Amino acid sequence: MNKQPIGFIDSGVGGLTVFKEALKQLPHENMIFLGDQARLPYGPRPAAQVVDFTWQMVNFLLKKDIKLLVIACNTATAAALDIVKSQLPIPVVGVILPGSRAALKVTKNKHLGVIATEGTVRSDAYARTIHQKDAAVKVTSLAAPKFVPVVESNEYRSPIAKRIVMETLAPLKHAGLDTLILGCTHYPLLRPLIQNVMGDDITLIDPGSETVSEVSTLLDYFDIANDDVTEPKMREFYTTGSPEMFEQIAQDWLQLDQLNAQRAEIEDLPVTYQQTPVSTVVVATKNAGKAREFAAMFAKDGITVKSLLDFPELESVAETGTTFEENARLKADGYARQLELPVLADDSGLQVDALGGQPGVFSARYAGDGHNDAANNAKLLSELSEVPAEARTANFHTTLVFAKPNHPEQDLVVDGDVLGRIVGIPRGDNGFGYDPFFEVEGTDQTLAEMTADEKNAVSHRGNAMRQLEQLWRDWYSNHAL
Template identity: 60%
Template sequence: MNNQAIGFIDSGVGGLTVVKEALKQLPNEKIYYLGDTARMPYGPRPSEQVLEFTWEMTSFLLSKGIKMLVIACNTATAAALDDLREKLAIPVIGVIKPGSRAAIKSSKNQRVGVIGTEGTIKSGAYKRTLHEKNPNLFVTSLPCPEFVQIVENDQYESKYAEQVVAETLGFFDDKNIDTLVMGCTHYPLLRPFIQKAVGDKVTLIDSGAETVNDVSTILDYFDIAAKREEETTHEFYTTGSSDDFNEIASGWLGLENINAKTIHLGQGD
């Protein structure tokens, strides 16, 4: 047993969708979350820069004594997962493989769509992972860069968001997909609009939620799950405005007194 925290990192607030699932599935676990909102979005950035930023976030949480790291960001997973796993002594979990496994299990007609940031789609990580597990799949990928900004600007329930999602996902109207991977942890905040745009017959895969299943399994495998405590104190950090972060996080997680702290990382912009 191990009562140290699990670390979660993301380019902004999107990884909170993973945290929400973790709070539900793993109520005994302490969570430390860091969102790099000052430097988001990661999607358009070069993979080398995303790797650098991911290491900076990781180093901060390592200084807090975390027992496991969850890269709750698809772009960062694509750019940094292998490097972090090779160099860190603690377990490191990404969001791409869990989402891919769930999509393969879900699809009946072997036609899967993937939406994500420019960086995630350009990396080909989902298509590669899906084909490694099932080479017969027909995978159609689409970058949706505006979605992240909509969520980060707290517009994810607006008419504007609904319009942008509908116009963007019209791309899939003639693709005959039966499963769509939300390959960015920001996207579940837009889930009602995404579902409406692609239709009820398309199953949406939340990569972040699927990732928590892996976290649970690894906690048990390494025997590092936390014991029940009187009170579990979570910590939240952002590189941007703590007020903006607290507003979104409180609403989405249903927690009071988030009290995120603003920190500064590196010299990059």
């Protein structure tokens, strides 16, 4: 369950057509809408300026702790989707790809029409997207710049609107297309007029429905859907223009009780992604000593480190992987998704060359589930009983995975090793597990004979942590996710 809201942005009120579809398909989700009415229309503006405006809207909604962003504006999708999607740590959905897919499903003669803003037509985004999927489809695009002002002025049912629609669509009347994409989220508000002009034999495609279907799929994929059916749901509306004008159109279109719009000031917000600094990292362990090791590394950045002991009700993540990295990823990604916090997880083990790398990922349960260190060591020595001392080479390995929620494909992964050999008699009292039997290469000491500082200087986990120390800040600040 994830109660964080879904954010919707648009150049004005047009994105409410997508929001309306979301109310139908995703009734249990909390939602926030922001329309930049003070600076519309976006269509005639340069693409770089649209990108700047989009970032300001995005940064406004990020402060509202949204879990998924819908760019419910075709012009902004064409100009900014790829840029925003590559930098945000949350899923981002635009309206062009879903609309294109929907049109390709229904066309019979493979001649599609697109009506959109000047910016969207100029970008050729729909034609490129459609031709990537079917190069044989003909696409006829037409800019309809007068449609947006008609909708924003609440005149979309007036005789003026009827005349504007008729005059604008005249070039498409006999173009031979059988499907028309409403390539601006304002245009569905004019749908009855558009259908009347184009005729009933032309299928109109509203990308909003397909867009919300994609949102639904992503909520399930990332396991962030809100399945609480009991609490009242958040419906917040913001506009950079007149709240009164926004409310008139929104109430008419959405038919919501007690719809209140608030004015948003976004002109001074940054025009690049502004990441919220990390303040808490969870180490996926119940070993307090291990958590303290990592806490010391993060302390210099003022970051609080918690462990799984701080979340007793958390559902455990099973380590079902066949490699150290698989297990570390399972834990890091699984707990990050549940906690909505950055999570650092590790998987470590002993690999003995003469045993083909065993016990490996099964190091903690080498003698079977429920057995202790003594039983694991006894089995290890038994397996090596016929192996001469010089052939008992081994290494301890650690894989660390640092994950933010919902982007497992871009986890930060580092490894660490320490080479040595297995001795027949345990030495030292400072270690645990296999430490008393692991003599570090180049020394005459086992890990259990070393002080904590000496062990950290050579150990597999110490080596991995030093790699992590060099990489994690850039990874986090550059938004590798």
